[in-house]
Amino acid sequence: MKSYSVKELLEKQPLGDSVVVNGWVRTFRSNRFIALNDGSTIHNLQCVVDFENLEESLLKQINTGAALKVSGTLVASQGRGQSVEVQATDVYVHGGADPDTYPIQPKKHSLEFLREKAHLRVRTNTFSAVMRVRSALAFAVHSYFQQNGFYYMHAPIITGSDAEGAGEMFRVSVLDPKNPPLSASGDVDYEQDFFGKETNLTVSGQLEAETYAMGLGKVYTFGPTFRAENSNTSRHLAEFWMIEPEMAFYDLDANMDLAEDFVKWIIQYVLDNCQDDLQFLEKRLLDEEKSKPQHERSEMALIEKLKFVVDNNFKRVTYTEAIDILRNSKPNKKKKFQFPINEWGADLQSEHERFLVEKHFKCPVILFDYPANIKAFYMRLNEDGKTVRAMDVLFPGIGEIVGGSQREERLEVLQEKIKALDIDEKELWWYLDLRRFGTAVHSGFGLGFERVVQFVTGMGNIRDVIPYPRTPQNAEF
Ligand code: 4AD
Ligand code: MG
Helix, strand or coil, X not given: CEEECHHHHHHHCCXXXXXXXXXXXXXXXXXXXXXXXXXXXXXXXXEECCCCCCCHHHHHHCCXXXXXXXXXXXXXXXXCCCCEEEEEEEEEEEECCCCCCCCCCCCCCCHHHHHHCCCCHHHCHHHHHHHHHHHHHHHHHHHHHHHCCCEECCCCCEECCCCCCCCCCCEECCCCCCCCCECCCCCECHHHCCCCCCEEECCCCHHHHHHHHHHHCEEEEEEEEECCCCCCCCCCCCEEEEEEEEEECCCHHHHHHHHHHHHHHHHHHHHHHCHHHHHHHHHHHHHHHHCCCHHHCCCCCHHXXXXXXXXXXXXXXXXXXXXXXXXXXXXXXXXXXXXXXXXXXXXXXXXXXXXXXHHHHCCCEEEEEEEHHHCCCCECECCCCCEEEEEEXXXXXXXXXXXXXEECCCHHHHHHHHHHCCCCHHHHHHHHHHHHCCCCCEEEEEEEHHHHHHHHHCCCCHHHCCCCCXXXXXXXX
């Protein structure tokens, strides 16, 4: 007998065929109807165990969570809710699940509860849908770049540089924390450490990606990224995945065009390939929003919102224009912002980003030309001497989803910047070499993968779109 996945059986419907299907029991009703799910689709397969001599001991093992192998015939279903079902002739229990201790019972569990059961939560509809969409998005990322002449570059995970200059790094060391070797000055002597220097987990693969773009032309990275920022928010992880394309001969406009086209393309891919999961997630979100006050509910349902983003141009606005809008906005005048906007030069907080996107423009926004002193050292200085060619893509409900820039390609300007920020030029000798040998205009950006998964699935908390979230005080599993 041929083995099928639940998805194959529901799609191909080989009526009358003898089939074998494996999966986990979602529910078991009336000692007859098994709803079986194997993760291949959001839908369950109904298996009817209707034979006489099903042993009592076997029956007792068919509980929610048990892993089964069901053999039988695929027939048109008499019941409502499914078009086909399996008339079982044999049921083999791979492994039972004690109903008194199995935590994922067929009832509504809170997302907080499921976070504590992260090793089992993928057996729920919500998490299986999210993780299938996540997988599709990852495939879409590679497809987009591979179809558009980009090479996949593996940036190192262990680095000696702090690309973003924010100092939020996890140290990588084999020194004895209780008794590290000290140098003459009394500091820890990292020359005696594994790599002979201080090293950390990467906060961005950008600097290395730049070196490869200046040889391969167009590259992208897609890998784990680590930030030791103590932000307990619904949008921050200490370990997240970032996609960083980097392109030689691209200026900021070309960079913004690429970011917009790329993000739209991967969302369209999910619309085209994950309809069942999206419909489930949309319904989940509508149910969840029923308990919220009217003004907190989103104006669009999930799928409509995704289509809206794909079909409309992102609004491009300079930082200076944005500051004017914010300064004169109602919440600013009524002192509703936690961080009031008074002066040009203020860093934008997520409350400001969300105001611009959700209240003012009501569409995704690309802000560009930010003040130099609130952005990283590598961004290209504009002729005005005070702004840099930075861009952030802001999304409804999420805020910043992409951060990028045109890079400073002029050696002297970059050296001056490095000096002004007190960065050790010796650490960046190889990065400066790019400006010494065949320098050229180039640009790139970083997309936070979990943030885009959040947007596409409508999940409110970033901890629920990655299998095992790493956040302050939490590295279970
Ligand atoms: O804006 P960021 O810090 O930019 C960079 O790292 C650049 N080197 C990218 C580049 O130009 N190649 O981070 C890029 C994106 C953010 O827009 C956000 O979506 C995501 O990465 N991100 C995080 N996602 C989850 N948790 C965190 N702690 C994140 N920090 C940044
Ligand atoms: Mg940023």
